[in-house]
Amino acid sequence: MHYISLAVETIFINNIVLAYFLGMCSFLACSKKVETATGLGLAVVCVLGLTAPFNWAVNHFFLREGALAWTGNEALAALDLSFLGLICFIAVIASTVQLVEMVLDRFFPRLYTSLGIFLPLITVNCSILGGSLFMVERAYTFPETLVYGVSAGSGFALAIISLSAVRKKIRYSNIPAGLQGLGMTMILTGLMSMAFMAFAGIDL
Amino acid sequence: MAAHKRTIIDPLSDNNPITIQVLGICSALAVTVQVQTAFVMACALTVVLTCSNLLISLMRNHIPSRIRMIVEVSVIATLVVIVDQVLRAYFFELSRQLSIFVGLIITNCIVMGRAEAFAIQNRPGASILDGIGNGLGYSFILLLVASFREIIGSGSWYGWNLFPEGYVGSGLALLAPGAFLILGIIIWVQRTVTQNFKDD
Numbered sequence: 329m330h331y332i333s334l335a336v337e338t339i340f341i342n343n344i345v346l347a348y349f350l351g352m353c354s355f356l357a358c359s360k361k362v363e364t365a366t367g368l369g370l371a372v373v374c375v376l377g378l379t380a381p382f383n384w385a386v387n388h389f390f391l392r393e394g395a396l397a398w399t400g401n402e403a404l405a406a407l408d409l410s411f412l413g414l415i416c417f418i419a420v421i422a423s424t425v426q427l428v429e430m431v432l433d434r435f436f437p438r439l440y441t442s443l444g445i446f447l448p449l450i451t452v453n454c455s456i457l458g459g460s461l462f463m464v465e466r467a468y469t470f471p472e473t474l475v476y477g478v479s480a481g482s483g484f485a486l487a488i489i490s491l492s493a494v495r496k497k498i499r500y501s502n503i504p505a506g507l508q509g510l511g512m513t514m515i516l517t518g519l520m521s522m523a524f525m526a527f528a529g530i531d532l
Numbered sequence: 533m534a535a536h537k538r539t540i541i542d543p544l545s546d547n548n549p550i551t552i553q554v555l556g557i558c559s560a561l562a563v564t565v566q567v568q569t570a571f572v573m574a575c576a577l578t579v580v581l582t583c584s585n586l587l588i589s590l591m592r593n594h595i596p597s598r599i600r601m602i603v604e605v606s607v608i609a610t611l612v613v614i615v616d617q618v619l620r621a622y623f624f625e626l627s628r629q630l631s632i633f634v635g636l637i638i639t640n641c642i643v644m645g646r647a648e649a650f651a652i653q654n655r656p657g658a659s660i661l662d663g664i665g666n667g668l669g670y671s672f673i674l675l676l677v678a679s680f681r682e683i684i685g686s687g688s689w690y691g692w693n694l695f696p697e698g699y700v701g702s703g704l705a706l707l708a709p710g711a712f713l714i715l716g717i718i719i720w721v722q723r724t725v726t727q728n729f730k731d732d
Binding site for chain 2: 348351352356411413414415453457461462504505506507511512513514515517518519
């Protein structure tokens with residue numbers, strides 16, 4: 329039950345895009361077509377679902393204060409390497425993305441071609457690194473991290489697919505010149521985020 | 533000399549990283565509840581951007597082009613760790629308010645974008661100017677958004693109360709939707725004023 333409530337909270341109430349503004353760049357740039365938005369959304373679900381647990385393990389067994397106690401060496405056990413967190417996380421993310429890319433290329437060539445350039449771009453998507461950093465800051469346990477990673481990715485997918493559907497609808501609308509493109513998209517996102525705030529009352 | 537001046541002035545308005553190039557939006561929205569946090573974030577980003585531009589420009593002839601992304605990310609990550617540790621040591625309260633967003637400078641598209649688009653093919657001097665210029669352009673929009681949000685939302689600016697007792701702040705400006713709407717309107721005004729309708 330606790331995990332379901334964490335998932336609902338992460339997808340709807342604290343949506344990673346609409347409430348925390350993470351991954352805005354690709355959210356705005358790749359939401360022109362529903363197909364590309366779906367591809368990017370799925371890729372983010374996969375990568376976030378993998379990197380958050382990986383980074384949890386890195387943080388738990390190597391970085392946090394006293395994490396190296398399993399080596400049995402007292403000098404190592406006293407170390408607090410958490411300042412290396414950022415560098416380690418981004419390295420884990422970059423290599424995971426590379427790995428996912430190779431696996432997809434080998435076993436699911438169709439999915440690989442449809443995702444195209446989105447996979448490498450995901451390395452620099454803030455929502456991925458943000459997921460790992462939130463996981464550390466909120467001190468999630470391993471199962472919680474797994475649920476959090478997948479549902480934060482799903483939240484991103486939900487938001488980008490709905491935005492792309494709205495943008496498709498307004499393509500032929502008569503919008504003032506200065507507001508076309510980015511300006512209108514920001515305002516649409518604002519309205520969507522307002523709608524998502526309605527979920528805030530839900531308490532499981 | 534004129535070219536150098538353009539490198540600094542251009543990103544302030546005509547080629548602003550946030551409103552025209554659409555880079556680095558995440559942090560522009562997330563840290564702008566108060567002017568103070570926005571100011572710290574703007575300084576942090578400008579420092580990281582200038583230093584990373586300088587370092588990458590110095591190394592530009594020695595980086596094999598196939599692994600340049602990894603080199604750029606590691607340079608940026610190192611600088612961000614330094615800035616993060618300095619903030620934690622001297623401004624602990626502020627760094628707690630900024631929470632993960634200082635760390636997210638690593639994946640801020642502006643830093644990576646300027647390294648790729650400018651520093652990798654220009655001399656160190658010009659790259660520093662480009663870093664400062666884009667940092668200022670980013671800071672300008674950040675402070676503008678933060679001013680609107682803090683004045684409308686809490687009736688103060690940089691912590692000073694502007695209105696007499698009894699002003700009730702509009703909660704909307706402090707929440708996520710307010711940030712999106714205000715930035716949308718700023719983009720509208722700026723594109724109309726500069727007549728720059730280059731669409732993405």
